[in-house]
Amino acid sequence: MRFSDLLDRTEAKELTQEAASELLGISVRTFQRWAERFEAEGDDGLVDRRMGRRSPRRAPAEELERMLGLFRDKYADFTVKHFHEQLQKRHGYVLGYTVTKLALHAAGLVRKAAKRSAHRKKRPRRPLRGMLLHQDGSRHAWIEGLPAMDLIVTMDDATSEIYSMFLVEEEGTASTFRALGEVIGERGLFCALYTDRGSHYFYTPKAGEKVSKTQQTQVGRALSHLGIEHIAACSPEARGRSERMFGTLQGRLPKDLRLAGIRTVEAANAWLKAHYIAEHNAAFAIQAEQQGTAFVADRHEAWRETLCVIEERTVGNDNTIAWSGRRLQLPESWLRPHFVKAVVRVHEYPDDTVNVFLGPHRLARFTADGQQISPDATKHGCVLGAVKDKPLRARKRASLTAPARAAVETTRVGAEKRASSRTKKPTRRANLEAISVA
Known part of the structure; x- marks a missing residue:
């Protein structure tokens, strides 16, 4: 009825054939064919002539049955794609992948894939530098002739600018502290750090599940002390920016190292810091959305006394502590005659040196092989930040002896020593003389 009405309007010149075919949702050529059949056969000419006829391109039923039989007998544990490849390679199969998959679905031999979730949009960048930093490692044969090693990169989310980059044998706590130290020492504290869920970053009670919010690693403890939020990425796709950056580095950096004649890790790290980081940022970094910095x-x-491994040890009867399979001998100190049974705090820095603290007081420094460093050597920095990390029980035990109390009194800001006549207790002879005088 609609076609008949539109055909009458086209014959009356009210509509063009193009407008009529658009209203019917067909092409102009189809409208013309329908008009010819309607004039010749009336309403019967508009009946769909495909009804009851098989398509000449329909897949042969015998071939589909053979395919289904092969799947049941020999390839039941194959994916459809893998099965289709084997059919073509071994059984002279010529039908396409789609018709094969649909036939397997119709026969109930293969389940339909679950419907995909909604399209994920790329996460917008943070507007300011320093609001969010990415840190990750990529294992690859970076230097020609040397085995694969980890490249640790710390980059800004707002600009994709690389702040720190170096090679290590294996990613871990020490490499994380080294990278954070380079960034904070040069630029300052930032707002948040985005990493994977590696065991040196987070403690995961059960593999594959959420990270613990109460039990912290050494890295988690340090970031919490510095006021930096630590964000865990749950998938490689969530770290898309750093993953794409590593794809670029794997394609370019080994070639650049070869052209520069780099053959050792030490030379590579020096060259990366002096040359490559600036060149990479000039080529790939973008402008931040807003001016300024966070x-x-x-x-x-x-950060110097925070970005390190911090653990407690109890001093033994021989005035030593156990650390990394060796005994560290504590030297004499004006604080106490000895430190037996005292709970001390051990700081191991990214350069493998070790400091031993009792409260805010540094008792000794040791090299990586356990040799004591002279007291007048260069200090690692202010220890005031380390006081905050000291456990309550360590503070209590550190003040049990008279020398320790005296040390605290002498360093108290604004305190004045009382006159000797007011602090000394009168002796028995002085009391007797006072009585006789009275």
């Missing part, structure tokens, strides 16, 4: 200067340099 980095904050750490004026007291608390």
Whole structure:
């Protein structure tokens, strides 16, 4: 009825054939064919002539049955794609992948794939530098002739600018502290760090599930002390920016190292810091959405005593502590005659040196092989930030002896020593003389 009405309107010149075919949702050529059949056969000419006829391109039923039989007998554990490849390679199969998959679905031999979730949009960048930093490692044969090793990269989310990059044998706590130290020492404290869920970043009670919010690793403890939020990525897709950046580096960096004649890790790290980082940022970094920075200067340099491995040890009867399979001998100190049974705090820095603290007081420094460093050597920095990490029980035990109390009294700001006549207790002879005088 609609076609008949539109045909009458086209014959009356009210509509063009193009407009009529658009209203019917067909092409102009189809409208013309329908008009010819309607004039010749009336309403019967508009009946769909495909009804009851098989398509000449329909897949042969015998071939489909043979395919289904092969799947049941020999390839039941194959994916459809893998099965289709084997059919073509071994059984002279010529039908396409789609018709094969649909036939397997219709026969109930293969389940339909679950419907995909909604399209994920790329996460917008943070507007300011220093609001979010990415840190990750990529294992690859970076230097020609040397085995694969990890490249640790710390980059800004707002600009994709690389702040730190170096090679290590294996990614871990020490490499994380080294990278964070380079960034914070040069630019200051930042707002948040985005990493994977590696065991040195987070403690995961059960593999594949959420990370613990109460039990922290050494890295988690350090970031919490510095006020930096630690964000865990749950999939490689969530770290898309760093993953794409590593794809670029794997394609370019080994070639650049070869052209520069780099053959050792030490030379590579020096060259990366002196040359490559600036060249990479000039080529690939973008402008931040907003001007300014979210980095904050750490004026007291608390990061120096925070970005390190911190553990407690109890001093043994021989005035030594156990650390990394060796005994570290504590030297004499004006604080106490000895430190037997005292709970001390051990700091191991990214350069493998070790400091031993009792409260805010540094008792000794040792090299990586356990040799004591002279007291007048260069200090690692301010220890005021380390006081905050000291457990309550360590503070209590550190003040049990008279020398320790005296040390605290002498360093108290603004305190004045009382006159000797007011602090000394009168002796028995002085009391007797006072009585006789009275």
